[in-house]
Amino acid sequence: MRPSEAGLWQCKGVTRTSAVDAAMAISDVGLPGEVPWKKMSAEELESQYCPSQWGVRLRAEEALRTYSQIGIEATRRARATRKSLLHVPYGDGEGEKLDIYFPDEAAEALPFFLFFHGGYWQSGSKDESAFMVDPLTAHGVAVVIVAYDIAPKGTLDQMVDQVTRSVAFVQKRYPSNEGIYLSGHSAGAHLAAMMLLANWTKHGVMPNLKGFFLMSGVFDLEPIMYTSQNVALQLTLEDAQRNSPQLKVAQVQPVDPTCRVLVVVGQFDSPEFHRQSWEFYQTLCQGEWKASFEQLHDVDHFEIVENLTQKDNVLTQIILKTIFQ
Numbered sequence: 001m002r003p004s005e006a007g008l009w010q011c012k013g014v015t016r017t018s019a020v021d022a023a024m025a026i027s028d029v030g031l032p033g034e035v036p037w038k039k040m041s042a043e044e045l046e047s048q049y050c051p052s053q054w055g056v057r058l059r060a061e062e063a064l065r066t067y068s069q070i071g072i073e074a075t076r077r078a079r080a081t082r083k084s085l086l087h088v089p090y091g092d093g094e095g096e097k098l099d100i101y102f103p104d105e106a107a108e109a110l111p112f113f114l115f116f117h118g119g120y121w122q123s124g125s126k127d128e129s130a131f132m133v134d135p136l137t138a139h140g141v142a143v144v145i146v147a148y149d150i151a152p153k154g155t156l157d158q159m160v161d162q163v164t165r166s167v168a169f170v171q172k173r174y175p176s177n178e179g180i181y182l183s184g185h186s187a188g189a190h191l192a193a194m195m196l197l198a199n200w201t202k203h204g205v206m207p208n209l210k211g212f213f214l215m216s217g218v219f220d221l222e223p224i225m226y227t228s229q230n231v232a233l234q235l236t237l238e239d240a241q242r243n244s245p246q247l248k249v250a251q252v253q254p255v256d257p258t259c260r261v262l263v264v265v266g267q268f269d270s271p272e273f274h275r276q277s278w279e280f281y282q283t284l285c286q287g288e289w290k291a292s293f294e295q296l297h298d299v300d301h302f303e304i305v306e307n308l309t310q311k312d313n314v315l316t317q318i319i320l321k322t323i324f325q
């Protein structure tokens, strides 16, 4: 699917796709203000929030294995072929490290693209998540893959704080950057979205945030409390609400009105993931955010990020166009 040129960064006039319509049809059932997941059985909710069950090409275990293999291979390749700074501490904690991959031309005045990996805040690592390094560095973008302390070591509040400090660190270390772009996948998209709400004055720096790429994210954490994911996370309702950008983003003003926010979901993500992305996008539009929404054709929850290893992929092209427009 080609992104619609005119509709890409606009809030109004975006055509809803059939999968979004399906997700919305679910959310249209029930009383106003009620949310569809509250009517689901425990099994249905578990399935909606188990992305590996929704792919069409691979069975669950194979989908997870393929995702991991592609991430490991992309990271091996990035470390072998690109100039890099690995395991750079952005804080004192053991897990507070990031990897920076540079384009061939030496410069500090570069756009910086940060990626927060997914894995329901309890799996994944920076060491297998350098998916987009090759195509982005080839076009002059520095790519930063950020580690954070996953559960049960880290709590959601700690992860959000770590990610905030990683962004502040990049701004302080590269003050002449040509824009900081935050991206994340799944749970990582949640962490990136929390940066829309960050209190930067507390960190003594105002990062030059120019764009957000939120891929197959979760923006309202309450339903997660009622799935098996909460065994490791141990979220209370207060934790879930405090860490839900869906509940808060309408109240915050963008620091930079030109900063763009792309909410993107895969065609084969579950209806709940479609609903989460669509409702977050709509809430961004109700505020002052320059938001856009894309459903990527023919990709599932994992392929959406696996395909970022390819330079001719639709989302890779959208990212490059956003950075260099």
Ligand SMILES: Nc1ccccc1C(=O)C[C@H](N)C(=O)O
Binding pocket: 049, 050, 051, 052, 053, 060, 064, 067, 118, 119, 120, 123, 124, 185, 186, 187
């Ligand atoms: N490993 C991941 C990496 C990125 C995003 C999600 C996952 C998951 O494992 C999700 C869940 N456990 C699933 O089976 O779909």
